[in-house]
Each structure stands twice: as C-alpha cells, then as structure tokens.
Amino acid sequence: MFGRIGRAAVLRPWVTISAWIVAAVALAVLAPQLKSTSDQADFLPSHYESVQAAKVQERAFPQHEQPAAVAVFQRADGQKLTAADRTEVAEITSRLQGLGIDRIKRVETSPQAVSPNGRIALASVVATVKDPYDPGLMKSVGKLREQARPMLQGTGLKLGVTGQAASALDSKEASGDTDSMIMSATLVLIVVLLLLIFRSPLIAVLPVLIIGLAFMVATGLISTAAEIGGLKADSSISAILIVVLFGVGTDYILFLLFRHREQLRSGQAPKQAMITAVSLVGETIASAAGAVIVAFLALLLSTMGMLRTMGPSLAISVAVALLAGLTLVPAVFSLLGTKAYWPSKSWRKQPKNAVAGRVGRLAARRPGAVAAVTGGLLAVLAGGVLGFRAEFDTTSSLPQHLESVQAMRDMQRGFPAGETDPTTVYLEKSGGPALTEGQLDAYGAALGKVDGVGQVSPAVLAGDGRVARYSVVLDHKPTGEKAIGVVAGPLRDTAHRAAPEGTRALVGGTTAVLGDIENAVNHDYKVVFPAAGVAIMLILGLLLRSVVAPLYLMVSVALGFGATLGATVWLFQNSQGKDGLLFTLPVIVYLFVVAIGTDYNILMVARLREEIEQGRPPREAAARAVARCVPTIGAASVILAGTFGVLMLAENSMLQQMGFAVAFGILLSAFVMAMLLVPALTTLLGRRAWWPGLRPAAATEPVPVRDDDRTLV
Incomplete structure (x- = not known):
C-alpha cells in the first residue's frame, strides 16, 4: 500500500x-474562525459541585457582581493612611469611575475598604462582563492603570491593580514576548540544525x-x-x-x-x-x-x-x-x-558513522549490561515521582515584578489574601417555608469557625427567600494550595454538615473550581493513561505482528514517563524549593514525551524487525539497526527537544518546568530508550521478541525506475 x-x-x-x-x-x-471560550462548563462536567453552584448563582442571583479587579492603594512611604490620604483615594476612585472605560461598569470604594491596620485601601473594579479573561476587559484594565498614574502625582500614594482580570492581563503580556520568542527560536533552530545535518x-x-x-x-x-x-x-x-x-x-x-x-x-x-x-x-x-x-x-x-x-x-x-x-x-x-x-x-x-556504529556494537555485544544500566537509571529518576506535588496557582509562576503580583503582596499586608476572590457558599431550600433569620445566622457562624476562613459576610437572600448566599474570605491566596485544601476539605464538609434539614449547600467560586479540577485530574490519570497505553500497544502489535515486543516497549515507555517527571521534581521542586509543579505537567509529559517520543521506539523496532526478516541473527541485527537509526533519531530528537527547550528562557517558572520536562523527556526517549534500552532488550529476547509473527525471508530488490520515466518498467 x-x-x-x-x-x-x-x-x-x-x-x-x-x-x-x-x-x-x-x-x-x-473555513470558519476558531472561537475562544471560557465557559466553566467547558472545563468541568455538570456533576461537580462548583459547576452546580454557578448554576444556582445564575438562577437565584443573576445581578450578583464580583469585582473583576481590585485597586490597591497605599502610601509610598509605607506608613498608615491619613485622613487626607483616604480623601485622595475616594477622589481618585471617583475620577476613574468618571472615565467611562469600556467594559468597566463601576470603580468604587468605601470607608470600610480600609484595612484594620490602616495601611491599605481598596477600590473594586466591577466589569460589565462576567468573564474576567475577556480580552476587551483585560485591555480596559490596562487602560485604567495608565489613566490612574497621572492622578497619583503629588498625592504621596501609590496604586497597583490586581485580581483575576489584572493577573490575566499580566500573564498575557508576559507570555506575549515568550510566544514570539518561541516561534522565532523554533524556526531558527529547525533551519540551523537541518543545515548542519544535511x-x-x-x-x-x-x-x-x-x-x-x-x-x-x-x-x-x-x-x-x-x-x-x-x-x-x-x-x-x-x-x-x-x-x-x-x-x-x-x-x-x-x-x-x-x-x-x-x-x-x-x-x-x-x-x-x-x-x-x-x-x-x-x-x-x-x-x-x-x-x-x-x-x-x-x-x-x-x-x-x-x-x-x-x-x-x-x-x-x-x-x-x-x-x-x-x-x-x-x-x-x-x-x-x-x-x-x-x-x-x-x-x-x-x-563512517563511527559513533553510531560503536553504540550499535555496545547494545549488541553487552545487551544485559546495557539493559541493566539504562533501566536502573530510569528507575532511579522515576523515584522522584513519589514526591510530586501539584501546583494549581498559575499566578505564582509569573515574574515577581509584574504589577498584579506586587499589588497582591501589598494587599496581604492589610487584608486576608482571599479578599480579591471570595469563595461563595449557597444554601438552598427546596420546599416548605422560607429560610429563617435564625437559621441563616447559625449557618454563617458555623462557616466562620472553619480554620482558614478569615471572614463570612451576612447572608444575602434571593427574592423568594429560599436561597441564601454567603461570601467567604479565606486567609490564604484563592488559587493557592492551602486555600484549595480549606475549600475542598473543611469548608465543604462544614457547609454540608451544618445545612439545616430540608436544604442543600453548594460551595462555589474560583477556589472551589480548582478543587474540583484537582479531583478531575486525578480521575483522568487513572482512566486516560491506561486507555492510551492499551491503544498504543495494539498499534505496536499490528506493526510488529508480535505479542511480546509491545509489552517490553510499553514498560520502557512507562519508565521513561516516570523518569521524566521524576527528574523534573528533583530539579524544580526539591533543588529549587518550589511548593509544587504545574498540575498539568503529567498530562503534558504524556502528550509530548510518551505519545510523540514513542516515534523513536517505533522507528528502532521496525528497523530491528526488518534486519531480522533479512535473515540476520539478533546481535548482528541490533548492531546494524542501531547504527542506521542513530543519526535519524538523534537529529529528530535534538530538533524536537530544542524546540521545547527554548521555553526555559522564559521568566514564567511553569513554562520553564514544561520546557525542561519535555526537552529532557524527548532526549531520554531517544538516546536512552530508543538507542540503548530497546535494542538491548530485543537482543536479549532474540527471536522470542517477535513471537508469533516472525517469518524470516530474504530481502527483495525493488523494481527499478528511470528518472525520466512516467511509469514503472
């Protein structure tokens, strides 16, 4: 064919x-243009509690407004805000409101928006759109920052804007240069390496x-x-x-x-x-x-x-x-x-391919030693996986000089870290009389006793009195591991347990969504990876017409996956003291190392089989196959690894993690697994590796065709 x-x-x-x-x-x-989407339902199924909470909010509190960003005011000298300073904050906020910036509905503050220690004042930026990642809104937040700077002159105040929309803007701007750098570096790298190779x-x-x-x-x-x-x-x-x-x-x-x-x-x-x-x-x-x-x-x-x-x-x-x-x-x-x-x-x-020839002879002459050393190396590196901790706070990877990062840090000097994005608890009664004031107060008091909760606002009732909303401010950063632990554990447990008879409690908001995402990711690891492994094994079985070879190939792939993740844990989490690694990193390694890196194993075993079918003994077949495939695999893997390795030049630590993991994993797949481990294991097993489908036969010469022919002779 x-x-x-x-x-x-x-x-x-x-x-x-x-x-x-x-x-x-x-x-x-x-063809139509691809459309962007940020609908929460596109990320989690409807049975997750955070999604159900969002639906209750849309039904019972359609007018509820959550600040898309927060303006953080403080004195430039770090001292307490004076009465004159507070007046300036109110005036600046009023002037920002009067600008009528697109997609910004209100910029508002109040005397209660001053921290208990008197050092920080906040102004809420309420948007006309619900999506904090809306491109137009992010652009408007940037404009608000620009317009605010001249208003601060001569006041002794400084201002920083943080919150979801501001963080999204900073992340986009920080990655914008990275994207162009990656694309340029990728093209240059491919051209230069191909020029050197050919x-x-x-x-x-x-x-x-x-x-x-x-x-x-x-x-x-x-x-x-x-x-x-x-x-x-x-x-x-x-x-x-x-x-x-x-x-x-x-x-x-x-x-x-x-x-x-x-x-x-x-x-x-x-x-x-x-x-x-x-x-x-x-x-x-x-x-x-x-x-x-x-x-x-x-x-x-x-x-x-x-x-x-x-x-x-x-x-x-x-x-x-x-x-x-x-x-x-x-x-x-x-x-x-x-x-x-x-x-x-x-x-x-x-x-001459002297190096490739030596590698081939090594794998053929000492297959046991090569398999033991390479397998042992992969196993040692894979041990790092045991210490893997998932990090869901994507903003923690942003460069520390960004305004949203600095403003968040400043705000925490006076307010609980969760002030920018409170968690929302809904108490819904399905039948009977409306919720009573006593029930609402008792329930709010129970939520306030949860360790890690800084403040619980009074209940806000929907029009029919059957749904109550509580705004819960956490002591921890909303997207951080500690906040997720509080919401997914003690807060949800208390919310469900303390709900009066005949009611149901739902915990929603950004932190709750991240907690549900964590559960979903853990579920996916148990389902997606095994399913993909079985499918890849079937393809290998059809290609090689063997039952044995796909088994040890998938074992080597699993070792490579573990070694890649483990090495990333050793480098970033243990050596650099990171709280955790990008929560999607295992999926990224799966996509780019296991799936794409398997190409090199397939190329090698296909050439091994070709040499065996031509009647060569296993050791000679391994030596020839490795010698012929090393240049191809080496060139392809270096180009692919270099493409991802460029990510390590980014300031974003999660991009650095991704770049290292994929580049290291690709090189590991190529130079350790495909060039050494797989040929060594194949040599050790001999013809048994190809059971039951091997049919050795002499190679046949192709029918010749002249360059000027339009049809084959």
Missing part, C-alpha cells in the same frame, strides 16, 4: 502539490514551508469540524498545534529523508529511491502517527473539558502531518532529485 502511495506522489508530483495548495487556500478562505539550504528551508502548508490545512479542518461536526475547539489551540506539527512533522520528514539518502547511496535512481523510502518507512511513519493519534484521542475520556477539546484537534493535526509526510514530502523532493542535497555530496558515499 505504501509503495503505491509513494509511486503516486513521486510520478505525479505537480498534481499532489497542487492538491495540497488548493486545499490549504480553500480551507483558509472558507549541509543543504533547500532541506533546511523546505520542511518549514511544508509544515506551514500542513498547518493551514490542519487549522481549517479543525475549525470546520468544530462548526459542522460539533467538535469543541478553542482558538488557544493554535499555539500548541504549531509545536505538535513542527515536532511530528519534522520527525516524519527526517525519517523519510534519511532513508531516501540511504537508498541513493545504495545506487538507486532518485525517484526510485524516494519510492523505496516511502515503501520501507511508510508503515513505520503511519504506525508512529497512529500511536500519537490514539494517545490524543484517549483525551476524549477525560472529565476535563479543555483536555477533551484538545484531543481531537491534536489528532487531526497529526493525521495531516502523516498525510503530508507520505504524499507532499515525496512529491516535493522527487522534483528536486539529488539537487535537494546541494551543495553536499554526502548522498553519494556511505558515511
């Missing part, structure tokens, strides 16, 4: 290239153009599926699509070009060499892509809406990369022939 695909692309290159260009242009013009300017540039065309097609297909098929997708997926497409797309191109160059060195004509390359590695590329696709589709089993959204979108992008690798790449390079490698002449002669 793959031989026929290769022939069609190579012998009709202009038809193939034209079809891709037409598809890209048509989808770019006709010493050809055309090969350095063409993959970038090919993947760019594939990106246009993938984005158009995703947005069309979202519009027609009901697939949920978010515009924020574009950034991750770029990384995935450049990662797997470059891998598939390298797999093909290295094999093409190998066939040229054996004496085949350029077109025949490309057809043979597609025939030989097409199944490998398809299997590698299939493993990544099913791993991404396993995210559909997640209870987290953002992961269910991400899975199909990434699966579509990998499918497009696969199609491009099997059709567009052969078509483009068949037109160029050996000119694609100009000015290098490396395609004419066999390389």
Whole structure:
C-alpha cells in the first residue's frame, strides 16, 4: 500500500502539490474562525459541585457582581493612611469611575475598604462582563492603570491593580514576548540544525514551508469540524498545534529523508529511491502517527473539558502531518532529485558513522549490561515521582515584578489574601417555608469557625427567600494550595454538615473550581493513561505482528514517563524549593514525551524487525539497526527537544518546568530508550521478541525506475 502511495506522489508530483495548495487556500478562505471560550462548563462536567453552584448563582442571583479587579492603594512611604490620604483615594476612585472605560461598569470604594491596620485601601473594579479573561476587559484594565498614574502625582500614594482580570492581563503580556520568542527560536533552530545535518539550504528551508502548508490545512479542518461536526475547539489551540506539527512533522520528514539518502547511496535512481523510502518507512511513519493519534484521542475520556477539546484537534493535526509526510514530502523532493542535497555530496558515499556504529556494537555485544544500566537509571529518576506535588496557582509562576503580583503582596499586608476572590457558599431550600433569620445566622457562624476562613459576610437572600448566599474570605491566596485544601476539605464538609434539614449547600467560586479540577485530574490519570497505553500497544502489535515486543516497549515507555517527571521534581521542586509543579505537567509529559517520543521506539523496532526478516541473527541485527537509526533519531530528537527547550528562557517558572520536562523527556526517549534500552532488550529476547509473527525471508530488490520515466518498467 505504501509503495503505491509513494509511486503516486513521486510520478505525479505537480498534481499532489497542487492538491495540497488548493486545499490549504480553500480551507483558509472558507473555513470558519476558531472561537475562544471560557465557559466553566467547558472545563468541568455538570456533576461537580462548583459547576452546580454557578448554576444556582445564575438562577437565584443573576445581578450578583464580583469585582473583576481590585485597586490597591497605599502610601509610598509605607506608613498608615491619613485622613487626607483616604480623601485622595475616594477622589481618585471617583475620577476613574468618571472615565467611562469600556467594559468597566463601576470603580468604587468605601470607608470600610480600609484595612484594620490602616495601611491599605481598596477600590473594586466591577466589569460589565462576567468573564474576567475577556480580552476587551483585560485591555480596559490596562487602560485604567495608565489613566490612574497621572492622578497619583503629588498625592504621596501609590496604586497597583490586581485580581483575576489584572493577573490575566499580566500573564498575557508576559507570555506575549515568550510566544514570539518561541516561534522565532523554533524556526531558527529547525533551519540551523537541518543545515548542519544535511549541509543543504533547500532541506533546511523546505520542511518549514511544508509544515506551514500542513498547518493551514490542519487549522481549517479543525475549525470546520468544530462548526459542522460539533467538535469543541478553542482558538488557544493554535499555539500548541504549531509545536505538535513542527515536532511530528519534522520527525516524519527526517525519517523519510534519511532513508531516501540511504537508498541513493545504495545506487538507486532518485525517484526510485524516494519510492523505496516511502515503501520501507511508510508503515513505520503511519504506525508512529497512529500511536500519537490514539494517545490524543484517549483525551476524549477525560472529565476535563479543555483536555477533551484538545484531543481531537491534536489528532487531526497529526493525521495531516502523516498525510503530508507520505504524499507532499515525496512529491516535493522527487522534483528536486539529488539537487535537494546541494551543495553536499554526502548522498553519494556511505558515511563512517563511527559513533553510531560503536553504540550499535555496545547494545549488541553487552545487551544485559546495557539493559541493566539504562533501566536502573530510569528507575532511579522515576523515584522522584513519589514526591510530586501539584501546583494549581498559575499566578505564582509569573515574574515577581509584574504589577498584579506586587499589588497582591501589598494587599496581604492589610487584608486576608482571599479578599480579591471570595469563595461563595449557597444554601438552598427546596420546599416548605422560607429560610429563617435564625437559621441563616447559625449557618454563617458555623462557616466562620472553619480554620482558614478569615471572614463570612451576612447572608444575602434571593427574592423568594429560599436561597441564601454567603461570601467567604479565606486567609490564604484563592488559587493557592492551602486555600484549595480549606475549600475542598473543611469548608465543604462544614457547609454540608451544618445545612439545616430540608436544604442543600453548594460551595462555589474560583477556589472551589480548582478543587474540583484537582479531583478531575486525578480521575483522568487513572482512566486516560491506561486507555492510551492499551491503544498504543495494539498499534505496536499490528506493526510488529508480535505479542511480546509491545509489552517490553510499553514498560520502557512507562519508565521513561516516570523518569521524566521524576527528574523534573528533583530539579524544580526539591533543588529549587518550589511548593509544587504545574498540575498539568503529567498530562503534558504524556502528550509530548510518551505519545510523540514513542516515534523513536517505533522507528528502532521496525528497523530491528526488518534486519531480522533479512535473515540476520539478533546481535548482528541490533548492531546494524542501531547504527542506521542513530543519526535519524538523534537529529529528530535534538530538533524536537530544542524546540521545547527554548521555553526555559522564559521568566514564567511553569513554562520553564514544561520546557525542561519535555526537552529532557524527548532526549531520554531517544538516546536512552530508543538507542540503548530497546535494542538491548530485543537482543536479549532474540527471536522470542517477535513471537508469533516472525517469518524470516530474504530481502527483495525493488523494481527499478528511470528518472525520466512516467511509469514503472
């Protein structure tokens, strides 16, 4: 099948290239735009308590307004606010209110908004939209900051704006430079590394153009599926699509070009060499892509809406990369022939590959020692996973010089940390008489006794008197681990236990949502990972026609996953003293290390099987397979790891964690697992590794084709 695909692309290159260009242009013009969404229901299922609480709020208190941001006033000298200072705060607040900034409904303060120690005064910024991450609102918060600066001159006061909208603005601005830096560095890195590997300017540039065309097609297909098929997708997926497409797309191109160059060195004509390359590695590329696709589709089993959204979108992008690798790449390079490698002449002669040869001989001659050392190294690194602590406070990773971070720290000098985003408790009575004043007071008193609760506001009743709302200010930062622990544990337990007979209590708000997300993530780890593992094993079994090989391959993959996470824990959490690591880090490692990193294992075992089928004994097959695959795997993994490694240059500590984990995991998958552990285990098992499907046979020579032929002879 793959031989026929290769022939069609190579012998009709202009038809193939034209079809891709037409598809890209048509989808770019006709496909709908991806829409952004921040609906809470898109992230958690309706059975979670925080989502139910949000629905009660919409039904019973539709006019309830939560400040989107908080302006924090203090004296520049750090002393207590004087009466004149408080008057200035009121005047500045009034002037900000009078500006009529878009999407800002009110800017208000009161005498009660001064801290008990008299050092901090607050002004609430109430928005006309409920979503604190609304782009227009974030822009308006930035404008409010700019307009406030001249108002402070001569007052002796300083002002900082914090809260959800302000933190979102700072995060976006801080990551804006990072995004452009990552994109620029990615393109430069790919071009430079390809230039060093092949010493050809055309090969350095063409993959970038090919993947760019594939990106246009993938984005158009995703947005069309979202519009027609009901697939949920978010515009924020574009950034991750770029990384995935450049990662797997470059891998598939390298797999093909290295094999093409190998066939040229054996004496085949350029077109025949490309057809043979597609025939030989097409199944490998398809299997590698299939493993990544099913791993991404396993995210559909997640209870987290953002992961269910991400899975199909990434699966579509990998499918497009696969199609491009099997059709567009052969078509483009068949037109160029050996000119694609100009000015290098490396395609004419066999390389010495001294290092690759030594690695192959090591894995073949001492498989037991190699397996023991590499497996032991992975196991030791995986031990760090036992100390993993999830960090849900994404703002803690922001650079400390940002205004929202500094203002939050200043506010905590006078108010409980939870003042910017209180937790909300709803008490709802389903039947009978309305809630009594005594019941409301007693219930509020019970909430106030929970350790970690700083203040509970008096109950606010809905119009029918059957739903009461309590605003609970925590002593801890709303998005921090301690606050999540209080809300998900003692506060919820007390809220449910103290609810009068005939009522139900629901705890909602940002902190409650994060607590439910933590539960959802823990659930997903138990469901998504095993499902993806089984699916990948089935694909490996079909590729290798073996029951044994997929088993030890998945054991090595699991060790690699643990080693990657463990090393990240050792470096960031233990050595740097971080409270915890990004809560989505295990999923990120799963997506980019386990799923994509499996490509290298698949390439290696496919070549091992090919050598065995040609009648070579296991040790010789391992030596030859490793020697032939090391350059391909090394080049592909360095490019992919370098792409993610750029994230370590960011100021955001969570981006640094992500960059290190993925880059380290990719290199671990390539240089330890694919080059050493897997060949060593395969050599130890011998022909048993391929049971029951191995049928050794002599290699057959491909039917030749002349470069100027339009049809095969």
